[in-house]
Amino acid sequence: MEATKQAITISSTIQQPAAKVWEFWNAPEHITQWCAASDDWHAPKASSDLRPGGAFSTTMAAKDGSFSFDFGGIFDVVEPHSRIEYTLGDGRKVKINFTEANGQTEVVETFDPEDTNPEDMQRAGWQAILDNFKKYAESK
Template identity: 40%
Template sequence: MITVQNTIHASIDKVWQFWTLPKHIQNWNIAIDTWYTASVENDLKVGGKFKYKMLKKDKSLSFDFEGIYTKIENLSLIEYKLLDNRTGKVSFEKNENQVTITEDFEPVKEDSESMQQEWCQTVIDNFKKYIEAF
């Protein structure tokens, strides 16, 4: 299991909204600056599907990051299962006027765990920069 984490200086309501609304996800869901999130579908409920269309800026490569939500606890927990059956969860821990976000997920076997951890840490760091600048 890989774990990434960051503390966001914002209210839990704002953090939850920016983490789950497609119009915001497209702006922070970036692991490498040569890629971007072209589109987002997000049906935030147990059994609901999510799909992030990832595209290389030169349009030479793309992939879909998609899965199904398996558990939702409003303002505190999101658990999911990806199409390849890997699982993950994102927890939101409120502490006064800040929220610690922790994401745990099963890595793919094709890429090194350290590289996957770096990519996901970059995404969560981008989320922090995006929301705190808003």
């Protein structure tokens, strides 16, 4: 019998109020500025219908044009400035909580791991994207 995989959690504290963090996290014009795990990748296209039942998609691509993929799914829960839950195209679940205190916002992301890459690699990749988000959001 195969063991059930544990969800992976990553987090970061952003030096911005929740309303700003929410905007930078969800608006396609911002997503394309931060959604990459390393400098040799980028997000040339993003769309988001931010409501329960709405779809989102972000194209993630190597800057040299060698590889790209779409990361997308359907929003299940949207609580403005507070919480997002969605289901990825492959059925995995993701939960994101935004908690503001003293003008800063903690972002906690919990996601079901996929079966292709080791969990430590997945954690590192998602954390790198979150770290890139933090850098972008704090520069605004």
